[in-house]
Amino acid sequence: MTQGSLHRVVVLVDENSNPFELGCATEVFGLRRPELGRDLYDFRLCAASPRTRMRDGFFTLAGVAPLSALERADTVIVPNRPDIDAPRRPRVLAAIRAAHERGARLIGFCSGAFTLAEAGVLDGRRATAHWQWADSFRRRFPRVRLEPDVLFVDDGDILTAAGSAAALDLGLHVVRRDHGAEVATAVSRRLVFAAHRDGGQRQFVERPIPRARDESLAPLLAWAQAHLDEPLTVAELAARAAISAATLHRRFRAELGTTPLSWLTAERVALACRLLERGDVQIDMVARRAGIGTAANLRSLLRRETGLTPTEYRRRFAPPVPSLQG
Incomplete structure (x- = not known):
């Protein structure tokens, strides 16, 4: 299989995106896989601006593809938003809608569910969000069928993960769906991460710390x-x-x-x-x-x-x- 025939995964990075979810996407979809003898995805980043300031000014991202990279993406990972009340730029939302309309698979990690909902592609669809933001999400997007107690939701061509760590669970689920359990297990082994946590598991909400581990x-x-x-x-x-x-x-x-x-x-x-x-x-x-x-x-x-x-x-x-x- 040539590089040009690989499934194209494009991560859309926007102002104040969280580096952790960007790292999760890169680890799961972006690394070369010599241990498998083949690469799994054609992976790239894109942004609406030539320079994008990441969360809290940790660093500025430059040198990535322009927003037009979404036009050829098979899977689009949308930007998360630590400030869930800050609206996304209209052209970012329009690019997400256009990708969805032409059949691209959409993935939202953590607060990326807010981005998908703001773009209007989650109306009438199943999704999840971090338990801390469940009430806010329901108030803002009542037409979305929110499932706040699970790690991730696979609703076919739109998938959402509840929290930052659940981004890895969802990423491995996508690899399993695309390439099978053997390949997903190999990827998880390289990550030193659990090969499979079912999406229906409950999120880890606050609980008292035990006196002795x-x-x-x-x-x-x-x-x-x-x-x-x-x-x-x-x-x-x-x-x-x-x-x-x-x-x-x-x-x-x-x-x-x-x-x-x-x-x-x-x-x-x-x-x-x-x-x-x-x-x-x-x-x-x-x-x-x-x-x-x-x-x-x-x-x-x-x-x-x-x-x-x-x-x-x-x-x-x-x-x-x-x-x-x-």
């Missing part, structure tokens, strides 16, 4: 990942960690923001995806090796998580079978 769940998680084909239960995991089931639930909520059962299901689906991508394992065997049980269970879970059946997922992400020359 529990030991990490990492050893238990590593053991469970090596035994996904076994009929693991929450009680067995708790016994393995030498704690009660109730304590295990609290630990999972505190460290991972999810439940043990939800984590196990997500890990099993991710393993099933990796097996499907190899292309040489029968679907019922994939279900057994991933601890999902039956092909029917696998079909139900995979469709819920990816929108694809196992056969469709394999057709999309498994390497093509080389043809035999007679």
Whole structure:
């Protein structure tokens, strides 16, 4: 695949954009991938002005593409806005609308949801925003179907992440959607970041700081990942960690923001995806090796998580079978 045929991701940077989300986009979509033997995206930055002052004057960005770069983008990542009450410039909003109208995928990280809503492309659509700004968002954009308790929302051609760190979750979700679970896992490994946190997980809202930090769940998680084909239960995991089931639930909520059962299901689906991508394992065997049980269970879970059946997922992400020359 040549550079010109890669999916084009363009990050639109505007006045007072937050450097962290810009860094997240660059890390996920912009780096070369020698460990994969190929690049995943054609990545670039663009701005409405030749020089753009970043948040709080941390630095000034220059030398990036002009706003017209959006005209050829397949995916547009819109600028976030730490000052959610400051309006975006009309020509920035117009460029976002034009990209959406011609079919580009739009992504908003954190307060980027405000930019998308101000551009008018979220009316009647699902989206999320940081829990701190949920009430303000609802007041300003009542026509948007806000889901304030989740990490990110995938509404097809428009995706939004709730907070700064959730930008990485959403970015990896997009890589998984575009290139499959094996590639997304490789990208997350390079980031030293969790390969998969489901978008439906609750955001981490304020909670009292515990007096003493529990030991990490990492050893238990590593053991469970090596035994996904076994009929693991929450009680067995708790016994393995030498704690009660109730304590295990609290630990999972505190460290991972999810439940043990939800984590196990997500890990099993991710393993099933990796097996499907190899292309040489029968679907019922994939279900057994991933601890999902039956092909029917696998079909139900995979469709819920990816929108694809196992056969469709394999057709999309498994390497093509080389043809035999007679």
